[in-house]
Amino acid sequence: MKELMLKRWFLVGAWAVLAFMSYEADAEALCVGGIPETTTSDVYEERSNGEIKHxxxxxxxMRCAIGQSFENDQCIGIASLFTWQQxxxxxxxxxxxxxxNWRLPNVKELGVIVERSCVRPSINEDAFPATPPDDFWTSTPSLQDxxxxWSVAFFNGTSSLKAxxxxxxxxxxRTALPAE
Incomplete structure (x- = not known):
């Protein structure tokens, strides 16, 4: 079992290195064969107004990052960057x-939309088109510093602490209302 886990992590790591070396801005995500998708389209309920329900x-x-707008099933424009306090x-x-009722998601909430079998970006691109393959803030502060x-990196699906x-x-x- 331990050997299988090591092989699996090696494959994921190899794909991440390959993705980093061959990434192009408009390229599709690179997904590892043999690893089941974690955010298939059936876990989402698409809404026509730029929202999607997990x-x-x-x-x-929100289907788009702040700074982008949702038009014709695409996220248009460049995402805006903010400090954690902003x-x-x-x-x-x-x-x-x-x-x-919108809020900054905590690290566990944002983690539910990470696609663990893909890199650059590590997200379901049908549900979240044109997601920057980069860090996104969560509302979760560090307990030690x-x-x-905490942020979630949609480059490779990891969570890490950032200044x-x-x-x-x-x-x-936002949390869905009872009628939704």
């Missing part, structure tokens, strides 16, 4: 599609 978690995510402030009372907070003064992408989330 059915198992009952969370509704991202938290932005989410308070953020108005989108007649809702002000008050100058750092709060770094400029990073933002995607907001």
């Amino acid at each position: 059915i198992p978690s009952d969370l509704i995510f 991202a938290l402030q932005l989410s308070v009372g953020y108005q989108f599609n007649d809702s002000q 008050p100058e750092r907070a 709060k003064d770094r400029s990073v992408n933002v995607r907001l989330v």
